Amino acid sequence: MKMSPREAFALRDYLGADLKGRTISDARQLVSLTDILGQTCLAGRLGELSGRSVLLAVADQLISGIVMTELDGVARRMLLCPPDLNPGYLQALMEGAGIDAVVTDHPARWADAGTTLIVTVGAPGRAAAKAQTKRATEWLMLTSGTSGVPKIVSHTLEGLTGAIVADSPARSGPAVWATFYDIRRYGGLQIFLRAVIGGGSMVLSEPGEPLADYIARLRAAGVTQISGTPSHWRKLLMSGSVAGFSPRYVRLSGEIADQAVLDGLSRAFPAASIGHAYASTEAGVGFAVNDGLEGFPATMIGDNRGGVEMKVEDGSLRIRSTRTARAYVGPNAAALADAEGFVDTGDMVELRGNRYHFVGRRGGIINIGGLKVHPEEIEAVINRHAEVNMSCAKSRRSPITGAIVVADVILAEGTDASRSGEIREQILADCRASLPSYKVPAVIRFVRALDITAAGKLARHDA
Amino acid sequence: MSTRLKIISAMQQIAVEQKVTLPPLDDDLSLHETGFDSLGFAILVARLEDELGIDPFTISEDAAFPLTIGDFIKAYENVPA
Numbered sequence: 001m002k003m004s005p006r007e008a009f010a011l012r013d014y015l016g017a018d019l020k021g022r023t024i025s026d027a028r029q030l031v032s033l034t035d036i037l038g039q040t041c042l043a044g045r046l047g048e049l050s051g052r053s054v055l056l057a058v059a060d061q062l063i064s065g066i067v068m069t070e071l072d073g074v075a076r077r078m079l080l081c082p083p084d085l086n087p088g089y090l091q092a093l094m095e096g097a098g099i100d101a102v103v104t105d106h107p108a109r110w111a112d113a114g115t116t117l118i119v120t121v122g123a124p125g126r127a128a129a130k131a132q133t134k135r136a137t138e139w140l141m142l143t144s145g146t147s148g149v150p151k152i153v154s155h156t157l158e159g160l161t162g163a164i165v166a167d168s169p170a171r172s173g174p175a176v177w178a179t180f181y182d183i184r185r186y187g188g189l190q191i192f193l194r195a196v197i198g199g200g201s202m203v204l205s206e207p208g209e210p211l212a213d214y215i216a217r218l219r220a221a222g223v224t225q226i227s228g229t230p231s232h233w234r235k236l237l238m239s240g241s242v243a244g245f246s247p248r249y250v251r252l253s254g255e256i257a258d259q260a261v262l263d264g265l266s267r268a269f270p271a272a273s274i275g276h277a278y279a280s281t282e283a284g285v286g287f288a289v290n291d292g293l294e295g296f297p298a299t300m301i302g303d304n305r306g307g308v309e310m311k312v313e314d315g316s317l318r319i320r321s322t323r324t325a326r327a328y329v330g331p332n333a334a335a336l337a338d339a340e341g342f343v344d345t346g347d348m349v350e351l352r353g354n355r356y357h358f359v360g361r362r363g364g365i366i367n368i369g370g371l372k373v374h375p376e377e378i379e380a381v382i383n384r385h386a387e388v389n390m391s392c393a394k395s396r397r398s399p400i401t402g403a404i405v406v407a408d409v410i411l412a413e414g415t416d417a418s419r420s421g422e423i424r425e426q427i428l429a430d431c432r433a434s435l436p437s438y439k440v441p442a443v444i445r446f447v448r449a450l451d452i453t454a455a456g457k458l459a460r461h462d463a
Numbered sequence: 464m465s466t467r468l469k470i471i472s473a474m475q476q477i478a479v480e481q482k483v484t485l486p487p488l489d490d491d492l493s494l495h496e497t498g499f500d501s502l503g504f505a506i507l508v509a510r511l512e513d514e515l516g517i518d519p520f521t522i523s524e525d526a527a528f529p530l531t532i533g534d535f536i537k538a539y540e541n542v543p544a
Contacts, residue, residue: 369502397521398508398509400501400508400520400528401502404502404509406509432480437502438502442509443506445513
């Protein structure tokens with residue numbers, strides 16, 4: 001790499017032709033990552049986007065990934081739109097981010113976009129000339145909350161890649177990366193950047209693709225590293241599609257990794273390193289836990305570890321590091337960090353012995369007769385049952401107490417349905433043994449499926 | 464199973480779970496003599512709503528909560544299915 005870190009440094013500056021045989025693929029096409037700099041999806045129009053604030057609104061992940069490598073270092077800003085973004089929010093987001101150009105696969109939708117520059121993407125083609133890095137592009141990402149207009153969060157490439165460069169992965173053969181996340185979300189972007197920067201290959205997910213077909217692609221491509229939320233992983237464990245798939249590095253993030261899902265993955269992938277990482281769109285990559293246990297050692301709080309400092313205040317985890325987002329963007333944007341630069345993650349933790357355990361989201365508390373309950377702590381107990389795959393605890397209105405806790409439970413694959421009564425009683429006994437009575441579900445329903453959001457998280461309708 | 468039997472059976476199940484020893488469930492037994500606390504009744508009403516498809520205490524805004532076992536059972540029997 002020829003540029004020093006003090007100069008503007010872009011994604012293209014990590015992509016040399018020195019590593020051969022690298023590819024990025026989805027279910028429909030495979031593109032060489034080795035000579036990706038010789039490719040363009042912008043049909044010679046990259047120059048028009050120089051210095052612009054660009055909305056990247058392309059359904060296809062592979063094309064989006066290529067366009068990110070083109071735009072980084074050229075555009076002033078690029079706002080990444082996940083495919084499930086409610087189009088009703090676009091106007092407000094574009095105003096908030098000062099968007100003056102749109103890169104799209106759907107130009108008809110932007111026919112009346114006024115003076116905004118519209119650039120239509122096409123299939124990857126040969127670029128006439130290699131683009132030059134001119135500036136440090138701001139990477140704008142959207143928060144994955146489920147209600148209202150998402151917040152716009154500003155990152156730099158330096159911050160986004162902080163954990164990747166710090167890790168300097170010990171390579172045992174070329175890494176082939178995959179993720180259940182979309183690469184326009186923080187968790188997925190991390191994997192895309194790891195593949196690009198770390199010299200590996202990448203296999204992308206495909207919306208609507210049956211899990212068994214996706215896993216077959218991952219197997220065929222020899223995927224070695226893969227990440228997803230605990231909900232993604234539980235779904236995979238339930239699907240019976242893991243046979244023959246043997247990644248060597250399995251990561252969970254985005255939701256609480258409870259002991260049950262960590263143990264389930266250890267059984268499914270006995271040869272793999274299984275760990276959970278703490279990261280969020282706002283707080284960036286915090287830390288990774290690789291000892292196979294839920295929660296994290298209390299010794300991680302306070303010390304500055306690899307540039308990340310953590311503290312617990314009012315029960316929530318706060319993170320200060322160079323990897324956190326720079327700011328929220330837009331009119332009336334709130335401060336992202338406190339006066340000392342700590343980002344409040346909103347993730348509530350509890351010290352038990354010498355380990356902190358995640359207990360839930362601050363905003364996800366359900367109120368049971370005036371008492372505060374985190375649904376996640378109930379689910380963690382239910383999920384410990386060997387025949388439970390996943391569960392969702394929630395509040396239900398009660399004419400007697402105002403509200404009660406109820407839980408929907410998916411039984412593990414192959415569980416004999418005639419045993420459901422017995423299993424229900426065992427789950428209730430487990431809950432009574434470890435939870436105060438108001439947190440014990442009043443009703444347990446066995447269901448075939450639970451809603452997972454586009455961001456891969458268990459959908460919490462009443463939170 | 465009749466509505467009455469379903470209610471009695473649900474109460475017995477909850478009594479086991481809550482470690483409550485139920486007295487004989489005669490119609491004139493007052494509900495607070497059952498040993499159930501408000502959480503116990505909340506669980507009972509929720510489970511009966513799932514099993515019988517009705518919650519007589521939410522349907523009618525001015526329904527007074529019954530005082531005896533007999534009145535409690537009647538509240539369910541009197542709701543047109």
